[in-house]
Amino acid sequence: IDEQLFIGRDDELAHLHEWLSPSTERRNVVAISGLGGMGKTQLSLQFARQHHQRYSAVFWLNTSSELTLKAAYVSLAQRIRHHNKQSKIGQGEVIEQLKEEQAIKLVRQWLSQAENKTWLLMFDNYDDPQLPGICSSTVYNIRTFSPYSTQGSILITTRSSRITFAKLMSLNKFVNLNQSLAVLVRRSGRQAHEDVDATKLAERFDGLLLALATAGDYISQTAESFRDYLDMYEQSWEELAKNSHGLMEYDRTLYLTWNLSLKQVAAQDPEAAELFRLMGYLGNVDLCKPRFNKAMATLHSYSLIEAILGHYSLHACVHDWVLEYLIGKIDIALFGLALHCVAQNVARNTMPEYWLTNNRLNHYALRIEHCHQREVVDWNVVDMGDIYHMGYLNYNIGRLKEAEAMYMRALKGYQKVRGTEHISTLKTVNNLGNLYAAQGKVAEAEEMYMRALKGYEKVRETEYISTLYTVNNLGVLYKNQGKLAEAEEMSLRALKGKEKAWGAEHTSTLGTVNNLGLLYKNQGKIDEAEEMFLRAQKGFKKIWGTEHISTLDTVNNLATIYQNQGKMAEAEEMYIRALRGKEKVWGTEHTSTLNTVYNLATLYANQSRIAKAEEMYMRALEGFKKIYDANHPQVLLITSSLKQLLSTRN
Secondary structure, three states, X not given: OOHHHOOOOHXXXXXHHHHOOOOOOOOEEEEEEOOOOOOHHHHHHHHHHHHHHXXXXXXXXXXXXXXXXXXXXXXXXXXXXHHOOOOOOOOOOOHHHOOHHHHHHHHHHHOOOOOOOOOEEEEEOOOOEOOOOOOOOOXXXXXXXXXXXXXXXXXXXXXXOOOOOOEEEEOOOOOOHHHHHHHHHHHHOOOOOXXXXXXXXXXXXXXXXXXXXXXXXXHHHOOOOHHHHHHHHHHHHHHHHHOOOOOOHHHHHHHHHHHHHHHHXXXXXXXXXXXXXXXXXXXXXXXXXXXXXXXXXXXXXXXXXXXXXXXXXXXXXXXXXXHHHHHOOOOHHHHHHHHHHHHOOOOOOOOOOHHHHHHHOHHHHHHHXXXXXXXOOOHHHOOHXXXXXXXXXXXXXXXXXXXXXXXXXXXXXHHHHHOOOOHHHHHHHHHHHHHHHHOOOHHHHHHHHHHHHHHHHHHOOOOOHHHHHHHHHHHHHHHHHOXXXXXXXXXXXXXXXXHHHOOOOOHHHHHHHHHHHHHHHHOOOHHHHHHHHHHHHHHHHHHXXXXXXXXXXXXXXXXXXXXXXXXXXXXXXXXXXXXXXXHHHHOOOOHHHHHHHHHHHHHHHHOOOHHHHHHHHHHHHHHXXXXXXXXXXXXXXXXXXXXXXXXXXX
16 A cells, blocks of 8 residues: 555554664564454555665565465566676576576575675565464465575564464554544545544444455545445444354454445446456456456455556455355356356466466366355356366366366266267366376276277277377376286387377377386386487477476486486486476475385485485375375385385384
8 A cells, every 4th residue: 555544553663673673693584463454464565665775675575375476486586687687696597588496596595695684575475384283285384485594584474373483473453543543534535533423433443454444445436424334334234244143243344344345346337346256266366367457446446456566366355255255155157257267277288387377277276166165066057168177277286086076077068968979078088097097096097098099989080189198098007007018009009190190209299208118117128218218308308498397207217217227326316306396396295296206215215225215205105195095006005115114224
């Protein structure tokens, strides 16, 4: 908000001034904690406005999720490179080509320079900290983004009061009525001197800053008086009280102010109000589309959305209110539209850096999952193609149970409308085969692949592209089953067909080359396996670069060859390279990352590096247990390997 609109918090600002005094001897870390809507972000920004001259640089970063923080670091790295071209860190690189890992490293190094000790870093909305006893897909450790050296100042805003690595400041409601009145006056632009109704309204909001600001903005946009607003509020309060049993008074106050504002928006711009309801089904950050601008401007004028650096977002409290109380019962048309918006942006694995797009869609997928969990959705009226793409998205980001549910819904719909032998049906069957294979359900996977293959061969030529995909998948499945002759037959058939259809250097062809390498390795044909892996790696590196997931997979596979050949140093180097790349692309708990962790554990075990091996085995086991059930082959394999390792140690 404008600096002129900021009210009060003098004591808190004084404490921040003391606690975050620039120092060259130590690092200062302060966390402002409090309920949503207390003004944590505005307090931190006001502090920065007042004291920015004390610091060599001040940076505000959105830390509402690990993905948003990574994106912020990329942007920050670009700014550092632009304004400090002579920096010896990363000199000569092109700014636009910085990847996430490079950007994070560059920023951490720059903040750690010996001559750069008096900066201020502001981590805003760190509401999902990694804490003991909390298991969630959204938590992360913000300290992995901190500078390497213990210098500078860090200011965090969070809803959590359990952060242990920072000095905590608890932010509560205004207790001074005059401060509440001042917020109403400044936000509304009205005079409140001796206005009894303004005083009653301020008392009614009981020091809740977000409610006071929203009410003031409403009055500033209308001809309503404090009395008019108070009457509307009291009337709505009685209505909400009848239909919101168990709702805290804090929440009820905020919900009512937003509801009154949205009614005014609907009267002024119905399209804006409808878009706002749609946001309830989507994620609450990174909303940036030019066609939304007019509607967004209207919503912003009533403090219903936030606009930061060209992107729109909803405060987390507002976001929950939209879905839980404004929408109430699921609107299937809006739900379907929200799902369509997400599904049409899912990136196929043939696209460059597809994982970046799909990881950004993760919080949207979680929101849609939350929507249909709280109420039964009639999937018959939702577009089947969108359901299919949501299945692909969930599979791609490692949410296998959710992927299976989406694929089964799509399959049911395609079979009913288009029949069992339609291409769309068969593609869904093939993808279910991939899913079952990933879950270790070998029989079910083979059944799906054979069904898809027979269907393709019946309606298309044997070298039809979808046929070749399924042939390739069957080859991989047979290899994992130990049916090596059948696996080789299928893999060579797929390779021959793809080379004919696309050429030797197409990414799909190279994928089958990599699979043949895995097969030859299982057959003990180490030289042939190495040849295939090197061919695949060279091709992927040429097309995608060194940090693409397909390239990293071949790096991992080459490491297994070097380990088999006794080249332990080369193998370890390749495993670590693959692991770091996968952690950056997929995160630490994706199946692809965990497979490399397991491979690294076997290497350490072979070298009798017992402690390191145990650490890697435990990490892999804990990660896979979150994804698979206890009887999954991978879980059983790691459990057996770990047991054998511990027996050897004892």
